[in-house]
Amino acid sequence: MRDVLPVAARVDHPRFLAFVPSAPTWPGVIADYLAAGFNIFQGTWLGSGGPSQLELVVIDWFRQWIGYPETAGGLFTSGGSAAILDALVAAREAAGWPERPAVILGDQTHSAFRRAARIVGIRPDGIVVVPTDTSFRLDPGALAAALTTARECGLSPIAVCANAGTTNTGAVDPLPAIADVCVQEKIWLHVDAAYGGFAVLTPEGRRLLAGIERADSISLDAHKWLFQPFEAGCLLVRDVATLVRAFAVDADYLQDTKLGMEHVNFADRGYQLTRSFRALKVWMSIQTFGLARFRAAIAQAIELAALAGRLIEETEGLELLSPPSLGIVCFRFRPPGAGWTEERLGTLNEAIQVRVIASGTAMISSTRLHGRYALRLCVLSHQTTLEDVRGTVLRIAALGRELELELSGNFHCPE
Ligand SMILES: Cc1ncc(COP(=O)(O)O)c(C=O)c1O
Known part of the structure; x- marks a missing residue:
C-alpha cells in the first residue's frame, strides 16, 4: 500500500481522461475477490457447472443488447486484444486456411488487431491498411477496392475489421454499408467495439452503432464502458x-469433460483452457444496481464529452480536431496569428499536456490526427462530473495562453 500501489495510474479517478479510463463498480471488485478465493476453474462444465451457466446467462444478455440472433454466443476473455485474436482464429478457420491470408482494416483500427493478425500468421504484406476519410471512418468503396486489389495480388483476405468506436476519436464506421460489402465479397466481418460497444445500451449509441448486429464477430470490453475491474473482455460471434469449429480439440486426459452440447466447455470457444470466472463481476454489478443505472452512466459520459466539444468551440484559442463521439473529443490550443506551423503547434500543445498533468489538474493523453498533434479527452467514468470536464478544458485554455507567451518569447516574469 505504501511503496507499490501508489506508483500506478489511478485509471478510475474522475479526472483520468487519458487513453481509455476504467472505473469499476464495487460489486464487480467483490466478485473478482470471490472468484479468486473460490478459485473457479472456468474451462469445462465438469469443473464449474454453476459458473459456466452464469457465463452463458451474461453472454446472452450481451447478445440481446447487440441484437444478435439466438445462434450467437461467445465467451469472456482477458480483454479486447484476446477477443480479437480468438475472432481471427475463427475467421481463418471459416476461410479454410488459405495459403496467403490477408486482413483489411482502416488506418484508425486499434493496434491490437494488427498484433492478432501477426499471431495468426498473417505476413506484413497481408495486413492491408486502408486510409480513412476526413471523419476517420472506413469508406466502403475504398474497402471494396482494397479487397479487389488484395485478391489481384494473390492474397486471400480472411477478415475485414470495422470499428464501433475508434480509440483515437470515437469514430464509428458506416457499419451497414461495410456489412453489405462483406456479404457481397463473402468475407468475415469483425467489428471492434471494445470500448464503444456498450453504448448500444443508450438511445444515441444504439443509433450510432446500427448495423453492428450484422458482424460475424464483435469484441467488447466490460472493463471499459461497463465499469468492471480488469480483466473483462468478451468475444461474441454470430x-x-x-x-x-476453430477451437475444440480432443485430449485423452480431458475425456471425462465431454458432457454433450448442453454442457458448454468454454475452453472449446477460445484459446484458454484454465480460465477465471469473469462473468460473475458483470452479473453481480448489474444485479446490484440494475441496468438502468448503467444506461444512465453511459449516456451521461456521452453527454459530458458533447458538452466538452461545445465548450471547446466557444473558448477562444481552442480548436476542435474531431467532433465528440462516444465520449471522446480531440482538440488543441491554437493561438491567433500567423507563424504557428504544425510543428510549433505540436510543441505548444505537448507543453500544455505536460503542465496539465504536472499541475494535477487531470490526466489527459495526446494523439495524432492526420499528422496533427491533438489533445484527447476520453470521458467514460460514471464518476466524472461536468465540473471535472469543464475545469479541465478551461485550464487547458488558460495554460495555452500562458505557454503561448513563453514560447513566443514575449513572456516577462511579474516583478
Ligand atoms: C477499440 C479498442 N480495441 C481493442 C483494444 C484492446 O483491448 P485490451 O486492452 O482490453 O486488450 C482497445 C483498448 O483500449 C480499444 O480501445
Whole structure:
C-alpha cells in the first residue's frame, strides 16, 4: 500500500481522461475477490457447472443488447486484444486456411488487431491498411477496392475489421454499408467495439452503432464502458458453432469433460483452457444496481464529452480536431496569428499536456490526427462530473495562453 500501489495510474479517478479510463463498480471488485478465493476453474462444465451457466446467462444478455440472433454466443476473455485474436482464429478457420491470408482494416483500427493478425500468421504484406476519410471512418468503396486489389495480388483476405468506436476519436464506421460489402465479397466481418460497444445500451449509441448486429464477430470490453475491474473482455460471434469449429480439440486426459452440447466447455470457444470466472463481476454489478443505472452512466459520459466539444468551440484559442463521439473529443490550443506551423503547434500543445498533468489538474493523453498533434479527452467514468470536464478544458485554455507567451518569447516574469 505504501511503496507499490501508489506508483500506478489511478485509471478510475474522475479526472483520468487519458487513453481509455476504467472505473469499476464495487460489486464487480467483490466478485473478482470471490472468484479468486473460490478459485473457479472456468474451462469445462465438469469443473464449474454453476459458473459456466452464469457465463452463458451474461453472454446472452450481451447478445440481446447487440441484437444478435439466438445462434450467437461467445465467451469472456482477458480483454479486447484476446477477443480479437480468438475472432481471427475463427475467421481463418471459416476461410479454410488459405495459403496467403490477408486482413483489411482502416488506418484508425486499434493496434491490437494488427498484433492478432501477426499471431495468426498473417505476413506484413497481408495486413492491408486502408486510409480513412476526413471523419476517420472506413469508406466502403475504398474497402471494396482494397479487397479487389488484395485478391489481384494473390492474397486471400480472411477478415475485414470495422470499428464501433475508434480509440483515437470515437469514430464509428458506416457499419451497414461495410456489412453489405462483406456479404457481397463473402468475407468475415469483425467489428471492434471494445470500448464503444456498450453504448448500444443508450438511445444515441444504439443509433450510432446500427448495423453492428450484422458482424460475424464483435469484441467488447466490460472493463471499459461497463465499469468492471480488469480483466473483462468478451468475444461474441454470430454463429457460436464457428468458434467451436476453430477451437475444440480432443485430449485423452480431458475425456471425462465431454458432457454433450448442453454442457458448454468454454475452453472449446477460445484459446484458454484454465480460465477465471469473469462473468460473475458483470452479473453481480448489474444485479446490484440494475441496468438502468448503467444506461444512465453511459449516456451521461456521452453527454459530458458533447458538452466538452461545445465548450471547446466557444473558448477562444481552442480548436476542435474531431467532433465528440462516444465520449471522446480531440482538440488543441491554437493561438491567433500567423507563424504557428504544425510543428510549433505540436510543441505548444505537448507543453500544455505536460503542465496539465504536472499541475494535477487531470490526466489527459495526446494523439495524432492526420499528422496533427491533438489533445484527447476520453470521458467514460460514471464518476466524472461536468465540473471535472469543464475545469479541465478551461485550464487547458488558460495554460495555452500562458505557454503561448513563453514560447513566443514575449513572456516577462511579474516583478
Ligand atoms: C477499440 C479498442 N480495441 C481493442 C483494444 C484492446 O483491448 P485490451 O486492452 O482490453 O486488450 C482497445 C483498448 O483500449 C480499444 O480501445
